[in-house]
Amino acid sequence: VYLDHAATSWPKPTQVIDAVVSGMTDLGGNPGRSAHELAMDSARAVHAARCDVARLLGAPDPRDIAIVSGCTEGCNLVLKGFLGPGDRVVVSSLEHNSIARPLNALSVAGVEVIVVEADATGAVDPAAVAAAVASGPTRAVVCMHASNVAGTIQPIADLTRVAHDAGAAMIVDGAQGAGHVAVDVVALGVDAYVCSGHKALLGPEGVGVVYLAPGFAPREASQGGTGDGGINGDVHPTTRPQRYEAGTRNVPGILGLGAAARLLAEQGDATRAEEARLVRRLHEGLEYAGYTVLGPPADVPRVPIVSVTHPRLDADRLANALDERYGIATRAGLHCAPWAHRTLGSGATGALRLSLGWGSRDCDVDAALDALAELAR
């Protein structure tokens, strides 16, 4: 029983696996580098995948979609490419280390980091963010789309309005958003939306997505070969997406991501409805069994993540028992999000996280509830 989708989704859809294999067998050339048919086939396939990802996220121009190695690399690209000494950034207290650690590094370099506390359910209040950005010139507001601990979905469109009213950019870590939540980057109005390819987007590991709104142009993280440029072409291009894609890309991974995007375009709404039903069952069942569920109450929409604590049982013992005795995969600890656990009151204990996803079934929820009820007796 796999209940660790928030770490990485599994199993991967057959279409994704087939696309990855095709990228290593049917295709072989380096996309965008040579003009022979093998390379052109790779380039066409990467282009198609980029267009599919853009459509899934509501990005009108696929050139605004850069494919990177993952969400962490994408967050670093945006934060370190946009913020510099003397800048001020407002960030939620729910953030994962993929935001918190780059911001800590930037604070050492002279960026002022203002952390806005979320409430006990993990909700970020736009009014609190408005107060924070009003207290000093702010370059950016940073917030995750959904909490990887509590599952709380943040009001990104409202936060974007707050940011833009103050002249700040809106940067979103969508690692647990895209896929679990229908994303339209234009409707959200964000300047940057970064997401993982291998979580709810159902792609393979090793790919992540950075959407950069037109006109929002952080510095590139790397310079290098892009397949363009003449004899005087030793200056890295500013054209998109090449600017953010120096070096050969992960072609099999990108093709897998493209296949996943097409699948989610067809099945995303149904998958999300099923996830919502299952996570509510899981939430209510865990409370009934005596566990304390972090985050919003059961009747508030969340991504399919439920983290729990128990007054007598440590999360690590529970996770190990679930794995060893019941064959149920979950994750214990702080989930690379110490800020979030401090906010949610579980900083000292950590929590047991159960996360659902594509392919999760009632019998998976039943198995977890039965096992955890037995362990709590």
Place this chain on the structure above:
Amino acid sequence: MSGATAAGPPRPLRRFVVFTFDSAHDSIAAERLIADAGLSVRAIPKPRSLGGGCGIALRVDPAGAAGAEDALSRGGVALSSRGEIQDY
């Protein structure tokens, strides 16, 4: 080298119109737009006569060049340069 091959004598050179673009992404997008317009197009290495270096150019028949440019304009893909080459 005689220029002849096992397949027969070399084909005569023909005139083609060549488009270049700012990025490989635009080259691929342009190839799709031109093909979708029902026109013949072939990706070629960027010719030395058009600046050379890295990059993918698109080669079209002169008769279809205007239609191809129209398709690119409608599709929002900008040309970097337009030239002509003699090719097989």
